[in-house]
Amino acid sequence: MKRLFLSLSILVASATAVSAQVEIGIKVSPSVTYLRTDAASTYQFKDEKSQLGFGGGLIVDYFFGENYAFSTGLMLTGKGGTYSYQKDYRALNPNDPLIPKGDVQKLSTQYLELPLTVKLFTNEIAPATRLYFQLGGSLAVPIGARINGEKRYTDPDTNEETTALSHVLFIDANALVAFGAEYQLGRSTKLLAGLSYHRGLVNLDHYFEKTRGFSDVTIKNNVFALDLGMKF
Template sequence: MKKLLLPLLALAATIGTASAQVEIGLKISPAITSLRAESTSTNAFSSDGSQFGFGGGLVVDYFFGENYAFSTGLLLTGKGGTINYNDVTNDAIQQPIGVKLPITTQYLELPLTVKLFTNEIASATRIYFQVGGSLNVPIGTRISKNKFYVDPATATENKASDYVYFIDADALAGAGVEYQLGKSTKVFAGLSYHRGLVDIDHYFESKRDFKDVTIKNSGVALDLGIKF
């Protein structure tokens, strides 16, 4: 991740030149998200379905050339999915159980990306490609739509936020079309893929002593926006 961020930050440092152009706008991003879960065969963590997420917020494009921009902003995004795993009850019987865990987390997201634009492919229309990453901080988590969750194996109630690590980071790749409506107004539409790089498990290994559990976010978003 450091190798990815350093070039992006270097590009951001060039923005302060007099020739730089800044475009600010808003976007919404409905998405299909899921959790990639893995572990040893003892607990057999696996993904068990996706969910609908929704994001949106401020986008800022700093152009350091006619066809090149450093793109950032501040977004509120919803991520999550359902995972399955095997456990045993914490009693004298030690009964095996299968657990299905739907996790939904809302993140405050800071994109750190580069956008590459083609020349006009039609009147006032350009294609763009976006690559980079994002830093994401969880601001709210629910399990089975509740802020608190009772572990079925231990019968202990925990905050849903205790299950999720305090930071996440994504690799991001996308493409879309931008159309100029007027002198300074543009609209855009595209698709983006977000692949989580950080293991967000903050419960099973640290509090349950499970071995080699990995849970990461993934998602595909439809990006719709306007710049002024």
């Protein structure tokens, strides 16, 4: 009987220690997003405007040391921006003179995103307050898109209609760096606030080269976000 109670005590203590290593919470992230574009000079791609975005979701911090944690979760994020391009075309037949014709597109995309990062925490810099620094990346899949506010897009040059989502590659990857502070509000409740930068690494263009025959077109996401959250 004593051995049974001892075993149960060890099991409970182990479970408590394991659960104390994992912190789960929620986060919202209003952001400023824009697109980095690059292409052959013929097409004159230009970054025009940024736009406001919003994200949020679940955060999970798994501590493998007092001041070190593997941080992941599942986020719904909005990204995008406005860009312009221009291409010479012949109005009626190959013998017509070349005429410049351009277009401006506002691309807005929603992603389901999985962060894969490491968080480094300082000791308390004030009562119940610690700073954190976060490094790593994220993988994301697009679940929705709009061009100029519409789910479908009619190309002004070809008059062909496509879905906005078909313009975006099926996956995205980002480098992520962030810093902020956590405040211990209660026994297991913490508030957090910070800033993060998400730099797109993948060319998301799935239209201009594939459908229009443009060459060397690159469009990548960029996000500056304000991170506000609570862990329970």
